[in-house]
Amino acid sequence: MTAEPVPQVLNSNGAWCWFQDERALVDPERRQLVVGSIASVAGKDGERRGGDLDLSVVDLETGDVQVVTLHEGFESDDHDVPALWLRPDGRWLAVYARHKTDDHTYWRISEPHDPTRWGEEKVFDWSELTEGRHVTYSNLHELDGRLYCFVRAINDDPCALVSDDHGDTWTFAGKLFEREKVGYVNAYARYAEGPDGLHVIATDHHPRDYDNAIHHGVLSGGWRHDSTGAVVGGELFTEPAPNQDRLTTILPVGSEVGGVRLTHAWTTDLRVVDGVVSAVMTARADHPGWPEGAEITGPDAVRDADGNDVPVPDLRLVYARLGKGGTWAVHPLAAAGPGLLPHEQDYTGLAALDPYDPDHLVLSTPIDPRDGRALPHRELFRGRTEDGGASWAWTAITEDSGVDNLRPILAPGDPAAEHLLWFRGTMASSQRFDCEVVLRSAPRIADTTTPDAGETR
Numbered sequence: 001m002t003a004e005p006v007p008q009v010l011n012s013n014g015a016w017c018w019f020q021d022e023r024a025l026v027d028p029e030r031r032q033l034v035v036g037s038i039a040s041v042a043g044k045d046g047e048r049r050g051g052d053l054d055l056s057v058v059d060l061e062t063g064d065v066q067v068v069t070l071h072e073g074f075e076s077d078d079h080d081v082p083a084l085w086l087r088p089d090g091r092w093l094a095v096y097a098r099h100k101t102d103d104h105t106y107w108r109i110s111e112p113h114d115p116t117r118w119g120e121e122k123v124f125d126w127s128e129l130t131e132g133r134h135v136t137y138s139n140l141h142e143l144d145g146r147l148y149c150f151v152r153a154i155n156d157d158p159c160a161l162v163s164d165d166h167g168d169t170w171t172f173a174g175k176l177f178e179r180e181k182v183g184y185v186n187a188y189a190r191y192a193e194g195p196d197g198l199h200v201i202a203t204d205h206h207p208r209d210y211d212n213a214i215h216h217g218v219l220s221g222g223w224r225h226d227s228t229g230a231v232v233g234g235e236l237f238t239e240p241a242p243n244q245d246r247l248t249t250i251l252p253v254g255s256e257v258g259g260v261r262l263t264h265a266w267t268t269d270l271r272v273v274d275g276v277v278s279a280v281m282t283a284r285a286d287h288p289g290w291p292e293g294a295e296i297t298g299p300d301a302v303r304d305a306d307g308n309d310v311p312v313p314d315l316r317l318v319y320a321r322l323g324k325g326g327t328w329a330v331h332p333l334a335a336a337g338p339g340l341l342p343h344e345q346d347y348t349g350l351a352a353l354d355p356y357d358p359d360h361l362v363l364s365t366p367i368d369p370r371d372g373r374a375l376p377h378r379e380l381f382r383g384r385t386e387d388g389g390a391s392w393a394w395t396a397i398t399e400d401s402g403v404d405n406l407r408p409i410l411a412p413g414d415p416a417a418e419h420l421l422w423f424r425g426t427m428a429s430s431q432r433f434d435c436e437v438v439l440r441s442a443p444r445i446a447d448t449t450t451p452d453a454g455e456t457r
């Protein structure tokens with residue numbers, strides 16, 4: 001078996017959330033990879049670098065790395081990383097927002113073919129629309145020939161800005177979905193471009209506050225469609241926007257997958273490759289929810305109001321693939337262990353779908369998917385399927401690590417090579433972490449090896 005290449009450290013202090021895309025992108029002509037991250041006050045040189053919004057620019061021919069800071073001291077929060085877009089004129093666009101601490105979407109545009117030099121920062125002010133309730137996240141996608149930036153904004157619903165000049169200027173497009181707010185925020189959405197339009201999967205609310213289902217639809221031709229192609233709601237971005245639960249529900253609340261009842265689902269990743277639409281989701285397995293007055297006392301400890309221990313969630317990764325007629329096949333993927341953070345019991349190490357191979361993904365878990373062993377830290381595993389996701393063969397990418405390996409990204413832009421990014425270290429919260437960003441790049445070759453062990457069904 002061919003050994004995995006040694007990872008290269010790109011940034012000694014950095015991490016990212018998973019509701020912004022693309023977080024990493026390759027320019028195949030210039031042989032450059034760019035990945036965004038945020039530095040933490042708890043990381044290396046945090047007293048000086050904490051909150052810096054960084055881009056790591058990698059020369060894929062030489063391996064040279066240059067870290068460029070888009071905004072010094074922006075905010076020590078992994079939700080703030082930029083979405084990246086490579087424009088037709090060779091300039092890079094980076095769009096970013098703080099984590100519900102202001103009402104601004106920020107953006108900068110690089111010099112032609114040079115992501116190390118950037119123009120002035122510009123700002124779109126949402127405050128008249130949000131009534132000062134702030135915004136989060138940036139997702140850049142082309143839809144019907146126009147560039148959109150999807151933002152969690154008005155009423156904490158998914159909304160969009162639109163640009164007809166490749167990101168030089170932005171105007172408000174409208175709301176994508178809307179519903180009565182429950183708890184912290186509304187839908188957590190992931191997006192993926194396909195030949196038939198822009199695909200989206202979304203939750204109802206935050207899994208901490210609500211027993212979520214996961215819903216899927218396609219945006220195209222100025223309309224929303226469910227998985228069957230049926231139109232949902234009125235014209236796109238006109239009022240009122242529909243509730244996302246009117247789309248096709250991929251993972252209903254209480255679904256039994258792999259012999260366990262799943263609840264409190266969350267969106268993890270979405271890709272459309274060669275017409276194949278795939279999604280990864282997380283959910284709690286056989287978890288009744290917290291009793292009233294429960295107190296989280298540690299990573300694996302929760303007590304009820306009487307001081308008795310109650311079970312923490314047993315988190316699972318679930319794979320789904322869209323079939324003919326708009327039906328979804330849903331399969332167990334892997335155990336994801338307990339929550340990553342004591343106060344965020346639904347956080348996992350996550351998974352990344354391959355942008356060029358619909359039968360390949362990479363995931364992070366503290367449970368070895370080959371044999372079910374509990375591991376000291378979250379490790380990365382490569383999964384391959386030959387039956388549409390019903391079963392998976394696994395190969396370890398990292399082993400015997402001294403820290404967690406988290407939130408992998410398989411960067412698009414270069415079909416000839418695999419560019420796998422992740423960050424490794426320790427996280428206390430989304431604001432305080434001590435992690436470094438790493439990269440493994442390798443040419444794509446036909447997979448003729450047999451994984452070292454294990455197949456899951």
